[in-house]
Amino acid sequence: MSRNEQQVDEAVAALKDHWQSGAPKDMRAAFTSDPKRFSRYSLNLDDLLLDWSKCLVNDETMRLLRDLAVAADVEGRRAAMFAGEPINNSEGRAVLHVALRDSTSEKILVDGENVLPGIQEVLNRMAVFADGIRDGSIKGATGKPITDIVNIGIGGSDLGPVMATLALSPYHDGPRAHFVSNIDGAHIADTLQALDPATTLIIVASKTFTTIETMTNAQTARKWVAEALGETAVGAHFAAVSTALDKVAAFGIAPDRVFGFWDWVGGRYSIWSAIGLPLMIAIGPENFRRFLEGAHAMDVHFRDAPLDKNLAVMLGLIGYWHRAISGYGSRAVIPYDQRLARLPAYLQQLDMESNGKSVTLGGRPVSGPTGPVVWGEPGTNGQHAFFQLLHQGTDVIPVEFIVAVKGHEPHLVHQHQMLLANCLAQSEALMKGRSLAEAKAQLAAKGMDEAEVDRLAPHRVFSGNRPSLTIVHDLLDPYALGRLVALYEHRVFVEAQLFGINAFDQWGVELGKELATELLPVVSGEKSAEGRDASTQGLVAHLLERREA
Numbered sequence: 001m002s003r004n005e006q007q008v009d010e011a012v013a014a015l016k017d018h019w020q021s022g023a024p025k026d027m028r029a030a031f032t033s034d035p036k037r038f039s040r041y042s043l044n045l046d047d048l049l050l051d052w053s054k055c056l057v058n059d060e061t062m063r064l065l066r067d068l069a070v071a072a073d074v075e076g077r078r079a080a081m082f083a084g085e086p087i088n089n090s091e092g093r094a095v096l097h098v099a100l101r102d103s104t105s106e107k108i109l110v111d112g113e114n115v116l117p118g119i120q121e122v123l124n125r126m127a128v129f130a131d132g133i134r135d136g137s138i139k140g141a142t143g144k145p146i147t148d149i150v151n152i153g154i155g156g157s158d159l160g161p162v163m164a165t166l167a168l169s170p171y172h173d174g175p176r177a178h179f180v181s182n183i184d185g186a187h188i189a190d191t192l193q194a195l196d197p198a199t200t201l202i203i204v205a206s207k208t209f210t211t212i213e214t215m216t217n218a219q220t221a222r223k224w225v226a227e228a229l230g231e232t233a234v235g236a237h238f239a240a241v242s243t244a245l246d247k248v249a250a251f252g253i254a255p256d257r258v259f260g261f262w263d264w265v266g267g268r269y270s271i272w273s274a275i276g277l278p279l280m281i282a283i284g285p286e287n288f289r290r291f292l293e294g295a296h297a298m299d300v301h302f303r304d305a306p307l308d309k310n311l312a313v314m315l316g317l318i319g320y321w322h323r324a325i326s327g328y329g330s331r332a333v334i335p336y337d338q339r340l341a342r343l344p345a346y347l348q349q350l351d352m353e354s355n356g357k358s359v360t361l362g363g364r365p366v367s368g369p370t371g372p373v374v375w376g377e378p379g380t381n382g383q384h385a386f387f388q389l390l391h392q393g394t395d396v397i398p399v400e401f402i403v404a405v406k407g408h409e410p411h412l413v414h415q416h417q418m419l420l421a422n423c424l425a426q427s428e429a430l431m432k433g434r435s436l437a438e439a440k441a442q443l444a445a446k447g448m449d450e451a452e453v454d455r456l457a458p459h460r461v462f463s464g465n466r467p468s469l470t471i472v473h474d475l476l477d478p479y480a481l482g483r484l485v486a487l488y489e490h491r492v493f494v495e496a497q498l499f500g501i502n503a504f505d506q507w508g509v510e511l512g513k514e515l516a517t518e519l520l521p522v523v524s525g526e527k528s529a530e531g532r533d534a535s536t537q538g539l540v541a542h543l544l545e546r547r548e549a
């Protein structure tokens with residue numbers, strides 16, 4: 001079967017009708033009338049739990065969403081992805097990040113070639129290199145062991161390693177890891193000023209090896225090494241990760257320090273490839289393999305579980321329900337886990353670069369909304385910043401809570417319990433709210449007079465009925481992190497199929513890049529701004545004038 005547009009339109013229309021009339025409006029009542037609501041709207045994969053019972057859904061909602069998934073042929077597209085078909089149709093590429101974490105299958109073919117042996121070969125080479133750096137047998141040019149690694153990359157060549165290295169800090173027993181991404185010279189200057197070139201390894205990470213930020217920062221780092229240790233020392237302090245091996249060679253990095261990957265790995269899906277090298281050096285090859293195994297476990301589940309027992313499908317259906325049917329423009333991801341502080345930024349790229357599209361797979365304008373704004377911060381910090389708006393603001397923003405049953409600090413169990421209590425309290429508050437009558441009763445119970453109660457009570461009303469879902473795993477270890485990230489990858493895939501868009505290209509980043517190249521000689525005063533719009537001309541004039549001030 002393939003996607004049937006007429007059936008998709010009918011399924012969407014049925015969902016819109018249902019949102020108006022049949023869907024629950026009162027979550028408190030829904031919980032009161034159905035004691036089984038939690039078990040009805042939650043799923044497990046081993047210790048991983050997804051609870052969406054605090055969303056405005058009922059059995060009919062889930063049935064209609066499932067009908068849409070069938071009409072949109074989520075299963076067919078899923079099979080095509082796992083089979084290595086070129087589902088990224090605007091770039092004519094397969095989408096096979098799932099192959100990167102598959103150490104059990106015999107073969108996965110791309111253009112008739114089995115890609116699995118090549119993947120294992122690179123992983124093995126990475127492991128030898130990582131072990132050599134970790135145990136000190138691979139040294140810097142002056143014979144000193146490497147104490148610090150600096151990954152230079154941006155977007156998918158940065159966010160995955162940054163996010164995962166922080167997330168897995170309890171497993172970090174290798175050299176210190178630093179990450180430089182921004183073209184702002186402050187980033188590399190602040191990073192390098194604390195480091196000794198003699199004990200530092202620079203990893204240049206870029207799929208294309210053309211990204212201007214990465215190439216510029218790499219040249220700055222090269223100069224830093226060469227000026228301190230001499231030109232001949234450069235080779236001992238650099239490694240590279242890329243699909244563009246010819247360009248890496250031109251940069252001057254020795255082939256035995258180059259780790260390749262393939263054009264069927266999207267940048268934002270590349271943490272599982274050689275882009276994970278800094279993570280592997282930090283946590284060791286064994287832990288890195290556990291990270292891949294966790295992702296593979298989610299792949300097998302996503303590939304094999306029926307739609308209504310499939311965590312990634314459920315997460316995608318709920319995401320679609322909130323975005324396209326309920327009309328919520330953003331979603332907040334709030335990990336109650338300080339080590340997942342960079343997960344929202346990682347998911348921003350994963351989700352927004354994938355599903356921020358306005359044309360269908362066939363290039364026609366989409367008929368409804370596509371990907372939402374994704375944002376977030378760890379709890380409990382967020383509670384003291386933006387949760388006010390989540391609870392009482394005029395926009396409804398679905399929240400995705402992520403929390404572990406246990407922390408890594410046995411001596412701080414009481415703090416972990418406080419973290420858990422806060423996480424559960426927030427979802428409960430969003431769901432239940434507080435009525436005017438309840439607010440008045442609370443104030444009256446404090447002995448306040450009636451006039452004062454009437455004056456203050458409206459400020460203390462919470463509408464409630466604000467949806468959230470909660471993801472719980474036992475412990476944030478390498479396996480659990482791999483599984484969690486893969487869950488979100490497949491969720492993005494499912495939503496893309498429901499929207500009818502290609503999640504695997506990113507043409508929307510091109511125009512800004514082209515204009516930045518054009519504007520570089522303009523802001524440096526070598527070329528006139530004439531012919532550009534009045535705002536750009538005015539800004540350029542201001543910059544040039546103030547530079548001289």
Ligand code: F6P
Binds near residue numbers: 155156207211268
């Ligand atoms: O500008 C967007 C982008 O192309 C992302 O998709 C990608 O992750 C990032 O730039 C970095 O690209 P590269 O790894 O080729 O340097």
